[in-house]
Amino acid sequence: MLSHDAIREAVAQAMPAALGDLARLVAIPSVATEGFPKAPVVEAAHATLDILQRAGVQAVRLLDQPTGYPSVYGEIPGPAGAPTVLLYAHYDVQPAGNKEEWQTPPFELTARDDGRLYGRGAADDKSGIAIHVAALRSLAGHLPVNIKIIVEGEEEFGSSLEAYVAAHPELFQADVVVVADGGNDRVGEPILTTSLRGMASLVVEVRTLQGQLHSGGFGGPTPDALVALIRMLSTLHDDKGGIAIPGLQGQPWHGSEVPEDAFRYVAGVLPGVELVGTGSIASRLWSNYAINVTGLDAPAVTGARNILIDAARARVSLRVPPGQSAREALAILTRHLESVAPWHVQLSFSEQETGEGHAMASDGPAYQAARAAIQAAYGKDAGETGSGGSIPVINTFASIMPQAEILIWGAEDGAANVHAPNESVDPKEIERAALAEAIFLASLTS
Structure with a gap:
């Protein structure tokens, strides 16, 4: 086995190529959704x-x-009888959104004075690919394990990979799965993610009229679709911002807590603005439901006319605690919206998606090796945390190989702004995660 110092030097030498790979990938606007x-x-x-x-x-x-x-998909064969490790990442990204909100071009990896690298996908999750390739290059000729690697192209907007994995389980069999689509709350403070919330989402459309009408001539008795939709969406939360949909109750969180001041800073909550919901911040983030309106089709304020709206649409996104059914949560959400629709408006639902959450057992030998590797790479012990996000294929991996330990780590720190303008990654965090992964792989034996 290579010494830690030798692996550290090899990872450092691999980093320029890995960052070049990252720049190449960020330059490609790989948004895998309709439109x-x-x-x-x-x-x-x-x-x-x-x-x-x-x-x-x-x-x-x-x-x-x-x-x-x-x-x-690819493989690197190791010694006969050696354990097999499946590495996962994804190359698809969220849309850039409003490009005017980006300080640098979204699809150009750009270094700024703060030392971070900016661009859509720089963190989520093209950095995961960079982590894997840096770790593999550093161990070239010295891998004591069999490697399988799968890089998905649809993680952000519904995954066809799940059905493929279920239909071809023999291709993905492994003793350990390493998912490089996570990260730490703060740079240099290592964390292993041991639970994931699931997700459910839909688009609801409200129709009331055959076409738009002049508000002066028809306003009063005429049902406005946007007003009806607003009334429906206002029933999703109670006065404190908690979920107000019967049947969507969360559960206690028994892990580490999140200080409010640290959360407010990372989230960028404005001074004086209250946090919403009840219970600990950790429970609100990781073991309870969360619901948001992530898109709204309505006339823009700029150029708005005095008209009544005939049709309005909203995308509603629901985060589901691990152990709860995302499909059932979607059904509950749909029934709720139907029940609160006013004035017998016409409703339709489309683009319904679900992804189940997952809670990982963290007491096996791979986790012990991972904690030792992280301590060697970061100089600190790893904490454990949950994630409000979801990685849909993880449940499929768990179903076809229930014996496998699943590890989640990565370079997506709390300042990364994933899914938002000015997404970024700290290159030193990529190097530390790659070093931890390389030491981990080098430490595994049959």
């Missing part, structure tokens, strides 16, 4: 394939998934 071009997503798949090949991954190929965008 965005398909060509960049396919381009990102082929770029990922090339990067893995250059990192020494063998038999790399695009999986022949019957629907959706391709995942990239």
Whole structure:
């Protein structure tokens, strides 16, 4: 086994190439959802394939998934009888949103004076690919384990990979799964994520009229679709901001707590603005439901006319505690919106998506090795935390290989602004995570 000092030096030497790979991937706007071009997503798949090949991954190929965008799969055989580790990341990203809110181009990896690298996907989750390839390059010729790697192309907006994994379980069998799609609350403060909330979302559309009408001539008795939708959305929360939908009750959180001042700082909550909901901040983040309106189709204020709205749409997103059914939560949300719709308006629901949460057992030998590797890489012991986000394919991995330990770590620190303008990553955090992963892989034996 290589010494920790030798691995540390090898990872440092691998970092320039890994950051070059990251820049190449960030330059590709791989948004894998309706309304965005398909060509960049396919381009990102082929770029990922090339990067893995250059990192020494063998038999790399695009999986022949019957629907959706391709995942990239490859292997590195290790010694006979050695354990197998499956590495996971994803190359698709969220849309850039309003480009005027970005201080630098969203699809150009840009270094700023604060030492961070900015760009959509720089953290979530093209940094995960960089972590894996840096770790693999640093151990070239010295891997004591078998490696499988899967890089998904649809994690952000519903995953066709889940069905493929379920249909081809033999391809993904492993003793350990390492998911590089997590991170730490603060740079240099290592955390292992041991629970994930699930998610459910839908688009609700309200229709009241055959077309838009002049508000002066028809305002009063005429039902306005946007007003009806606003009334419906206002019933999702109580006066304290907690969930007000019967049947969506969370559970206590028994792990580490989150100080309010630290959370307010990381979240960027404005001075004097209250936090919403009740219970500990950790429970609100990781073991309870959360509901938000993430999109609204309505006339913009700029250029607004004096009209009554005939149709209005909203995307409603629900985060679901681990152990609770995301599909059932979606059904409860749908029934609630139907029950509170005023004036017998016409309702329709579309783009319904779910992803189940998961709680990982963290007392096995792989976790012990991971904690030792993190201590060597960061100089600190790892904490354990939950995540309000979801990684849909993890439940599928757990179902086809229940014996496998699943680890989640990465470079997405609390200042990364994932899914928001000015997303960024600290390159030193990528290096530390890659070092921890390399030491972890090097420490595993049959």
